[in-house]
Ligand code: SF4
Ligand code: SF4
């Protein structure tokens with residue numbers, strides 16, 4: 001029997017978090033501070049979409065090559081120093097997760113991988129998930145991302161190994177009295193601006209659409225007396241025919257808008 | 264050595280040479296990261312950067328966010344609205360960027376998001392609410408009302424609609440409705456007087 005009888009068996013309506021012995025906590029802290037050896041990694045998928053697994057395997061390809069840090073994927077938890085949990089911890093995966101956890105020798109580092117592992121991610125409010133690894137185990141490193149790209153993964157491990165520092169910090173910001181939201185392109189009438197933005201989004205999506213309409217309106221705002229001179233110069237300067245096309249359409253839209261304003 | 268073996272040896276030799284040449288030509292494919300910065304595509308989907316000054320707490324992003332990584336909540340006793348994002352729940356879909364009316368949030372290529380403590384994944388911003396000038400209830404974020412005021416004032420055709428809207432801008436929804444009803448009543452009374 002791999003698992004103790006008390007742990008298995010009954011279904012849980014409330015998750016019993018696995019608590020660690022004090023000596024193990026100390027050993028783990030010491031290990032996290034100073035890992036002077038190659039670390040072996042065991043990966044448990046606890047009900048994600050498998051995107052995270054695919055990214056873990058792209059991380060061990062020659063391009064990203066995690067083995068240069070001595071990180072090696074092992075097929076058995078018995079050899080593992082790091083347990084990587086992906087997925088939002090479904091009810092059915094609770095027991096296999098515990099089983100793998102108990103299989104690994106102490107002290108072991110637990111990594112929550114992906115948005116699912118960190119907080120439950122896109123599945124966080126699903127009826128059959130516990131919503132994140134940390135509801136079951138003490139987690140040492142959280143690697144967010146859906147899925148985390150290989151550099152993101154390497155950053156997470158490099159941070160755990162002490163190669164890089166943590167960047168993200170808990171932030172709390174309070175509004176300063178008198179703070180004002182800037183109006184974009186204040187010199188362009190609101191209706192004209194929104195019409196241009198809408199048109200650009202319709203043509204090339206919210207991201208490039210916005211970039212293009214911003215370029216267009218910057219040229220327009222700088223235009224001075226001859227409104228169209230700056231715009232024509234901008235269109236002429238483009239080497240991407242798609243951009244040319246969209247900017248041309250925006251110019252047509254601007255003409256329509258100006259005509260309707262004059263009426 | 265037979266002719267066959269000799270041929271085999273030369274062929275093998277040339278293959279090995281070719282392989283070595285090829286390896287030298289291709290060079291080292293492994294990225295230098297984390298020892299050197301890594302190049303990310305301009306539009307790579309990374310951390311949504313929120314600019315708290317540009318944001319007026321309209322909650323459009325909280326409505327759109329599929330995993331509820333962005334949440335807003337009202338505190339009517341303190342008169343504040345808080346906006347929070349949990350990068351550990353974000354799926355980097357860009358819906359928040361798509362719906363934000365003032366470009367206060369935009370996905371950046373920043374990818375170094377791993378943390379050791381869960382609290383570090385959170386960002387919380389607090390905004391003040393404005394009281395209705397009529398009944399004194401909190402009704403909208405101060406910054407949102409201020410923005411609407413300035414946008415309305417900016418529209419160069421100062422027509423009736425705009426001045427009416429500017430008139431009632433400091434009112435809550437129900438006081439606005441009351442004012443509208445009152446106006447309508449006045450109007451119909453006047454129209455009635457004209458008819459008589
Ligand atoms: S974090 Fe995203 S990619 Fe990873 S398992 Fe969950 S849904 Fe899939
Ligand atoms: S990118 Fe998507 S998941 Fe992330 S905060 Fe924006 S809307 Fe939410």
Ligand code: SF4
Nearest residue numbers: 318319321322324363
């Ligand atoms: S949509 Fe934009 S302005 Fe509105 S709350 Fe979100 S970030 Fe702020």
